Amino acid sequence: MGAVSAKRTLSRVVYGSRYDRVPRGQRVYVRPGERIAREIQWRLRIRRTPVMRFQDYRERTLLEETEEFITCQLCGETRQQPMFQPAGDKRAWSYRVVRCPACGFLYRNPNIRPDRLGDRYATGHSGFPTGRYAANRQRRYRLTMDAFGPALSSGQGRRLLDFGCGTGLFLRLAERRGFDAVGVDLSPGSVAAANERLTGARAYLGSPQDVPRVAAGGFDVITLWSVLAHLPRPIDDLGRLRALLAPGGVLLVLTVNAASLRLKAYGSGWNGFTRNQLMFYSAETMPALLRRTGFAGVAFTPFYGDTVEASTTRLPERLSRRLRRTVEIGDGGNMLRALAFADDEAVDRWGANLQVHRLA
Structure with a gap:
């Protein structure tokens, strides 16, 4: 019996079949006692995992031609605490994830060299997503936007800039909502596919500084849909994006949540560890990034799961309440949804119904 089958069998023995209607990703949030057990498991993992000097870690770790060793991008700590080694099917890819013992930030180390990042997106991604995938993605966009209100x-x-716009799925939604929208991406095929299907919005190839219309700034909204985790120099990138925001502007971020209960439960098998992910943020570590790049505040909203929020998964009321309560008092969900405010004007204008964490 394989490891996955063994886990499923054990789960059925412990919990029975009464949670089968709950989406697999949300089961850790509804089964009694699981949140506390996983938190204890996480603390024990941290306590038992050795912390290494930077030089020792370098000497013991293989470095690929496209990679480089880095220190913590948020606080500069050099020590390394090796935590995970995610891998794809049949080990088509693998990498190491370390934890900063000073601030708790999780990141890939060795990391991808910034000058080689474009190689990963220059080819592929040229097909335009349709059908269920496109519908699910646009549903996630709508749910996230609605969670932050006006x-x-x-x-x-x-004016809106979608940073890492891909094939334009979000740009289509943005133009329908009345935004004057543009996007940038590193994939020529994706940009071409986006522009074939957009009407008012437009996608451009390259970084924001490569496109005069974008480099001029003055954006009211900048969006990063599953992009932040792919940036090897987040301080530099978010600093440049902050400079592109107009007074009263906001930055919307959706990324995997490094404090997720699912990460604590599944370790290297967590679904947030995908092939090209580089950095993994939580509500505890993201404020440090935003503070260093000039933002005035940030608000987070819980993520209960797309199908749960869209009410396409019919959960018994008691399980629905338990799921929401566990997410709210615990990790905030498997995805991290954040709205960063450029200045006090933005906080005053858009933060009225949100719990805004002010950044000194």
Whole structure:
């Protein structure tokens, strides 16, 4: 019996079949006692995992031609605490994830060299997603935007930049909501596919500084949909994006949540560890990044799961309440949804119904 089958069998023995209607990704949030058990498991993992000097870690770790060793991008700590080694099917890819023992930030080390990052996106991704995949992605965009209220509910001609726009799935939604929207991406095929299907919005190839219309700044909204985890120099990138925001502007981020209960439960098998992910943020570590790059505040909203929020998964009321309560008092969900405010004007204008964490 394989490891996955053994885990499923054990789960059925312990919990029975009464949680089969719950999406697999949300089961850790509804089964009695699991949150506390996983938190204890996580603390024990941290306590038992050795912390290494940077030089010792380098000497014991293989370095590929496209990689480099880095220190913590948030606080500069050099010590390394090796935590995970995710791998794809049949080990088509693998990498190491370390934890900063000073601030708790999780990141890939060795990391991808910034000058080689474009190689990973220059080819492929040229097909335009359709059908169920496209519908699910746009549902996630809508749910995330709606979670932050008026800041994203209506464009009314406000300028929007989608950083890492891919094939334009979000840009289509943004133009429908009335935003004056543009996007940038490193994949020529994706940009071409996006522009074939967009009407008012437009996608450009390259970084923001490569496109005069984008480099001029003055954006009311910048969006990063599953992009932040792919940036090897987040301080530099977010600093540049902050400079592109107009007074009163906001930055919307959706990324995997490094404090996820699923990560604590499944370790290297967590679904947030995908092939090209580089950095893994939580509500505890992201404020440090935003503070260092000039933002005035940040608000987070819980992520209960797309199908749960869209009510396409019919959970018994008691399980629905338990799931939401566990997410709210615990990790915030498997995805991290954040709205960063450029300045006090942005906080005053868009933060009224949100719990805003002020950044000194």
